[in-house]
Amino acid sequence: MVSGLLIAALVPFAVLTALRLVGYDGNTYTIAALALTPYAGIATLILALLALGLRRWWTAAVALVLTFTIAAMVLPRAFANEQKALGGKHVRVLASNMLGGRADPGKIVGYVKEHQVDVLSLTEMTPEAVEALGRAGLFEILPFHVLHPAEWASGSGLVSRYPLTPLKLSGDSDAKQPSASADLGDGVRIEVVAVHPAAPMWDRHAWVAEAKDLPYADAEHDIRILAGDFNASLDHSLFRELLTRGYVDAADQLGKALTGTWTNGMVPPVPIDHVLADKRTAIADFKVLETPGSDHDAVYAEIVLPS
Template structure:
């Protein structure tokens, strides 16, 4: 037996090893996609966390498809290619702005900030309010100390009308407004405060506003509470009712079925409408950055612009939406 023949068994072993590793990677992408595609994304906190990172499965699947073509592993490449195509159809439209909708009416600029147990830089929050000419501010994880720091930095002068439900740790949430408001009770009782108000706009139409913060699905038993609180968020008003804005930290991406179901009732996501739906708003430590803060609108409100801003001291980024309330 010559040297070339003797080398065949090691080559075959290497080929089988490459095939096995590649197939494992393909199965990993399939497992990544399964909770959304098969409808068990809310099964537990593990599947909820996995689904939060689904947007990253698209480039991972695309890279595997190219690798599979180079390795000539046709069947497994076909599988991962089809999966990637399905995920791309689900995810990528969020980065494509909708056709502009002409709208005349009252402007409404909405800012949402998670203060990370009240530790966020109060001066930066107030700076965003001032420079963004914000009309209504949704504050999550609002502590009494954070209220004091924000007002010391000038928030009360800019947004004097408010419904604040401050509390220890992550419990507190608040609404601060440049415009007069009247407190409502639109959200059901929840683990974390979710206050609501009717914003008195200069035009003919007022707007209902809910500061959203369902329980984060991170501890034992929290997944069920998270799903229930998302499901219990108020639906849009019927024809003739006031428009509504839900703004805050939803602890959910647009891939989670409870949030998709909420959007299916008639809300629009301002980030998705304006092409910013894949811009991450939260990320800390080893976990990938994900998009869990949202401004949802209903009742004909038009999202004209959307942006994301860093806030020192917080694990979230602030989100700013420029809306128009048609007359």
């Protein structure tokens, strides 16, 4: 009886591990489950210890295999990678999901000041949120912007210390995922996209389509940076495919990719907000910053450009 219950408890974790290994995100439910992969490793370890205590050796062996398999996939994210020694400009990027404009504008502006942010990516930015950010002094610090405010979750924008030229790098989702070229001076330009593909729990097909709208980074273009709420973690094959387009995840580079950013209280925190930098760059700093009023913490990265 007990052995049967333990085996039944392991089945969903075995399915989840198999999906992760083969790189298949599946349906709405498995997409959500994959975001919890690091926690699945903890759960299988607990089940393994329980099985060992009950002397269910084969069940314990299966649970330990699942635990070590998951650990092999997720633990490398806790260790920093050596960064290239580059002598170019430093660009400080902050990305914040405002939860339909509910995030505390003063806190966001405070982070901009504290971290000397050069480019701010805002998602779920409403017209009212733009006004509130203006009252908090954002546009006095970062005077250049490309804004597409909209009700609830569809509004996004870029705000910058440097002059911006609007681009169209994100295909059909351009209004929701705006992009721009920032002129840093001395002939240096970068291209930035405010990222926010649809939440897969509402429309997984739009999630895929809008993520696939995002551009490649390569030597034919200026340095590119993708920043925002990706609604995906490193355990989603869709997100890992984005990295193959010429990007690195700033958090992963500095061993901080297990820190959750979506903190709505219904599930454990999961890291679905990211700053992806062109792989020609180096990452000097990364932080997750608590943002009152939103269910997402902001993410900050300091990116070093090649000289």
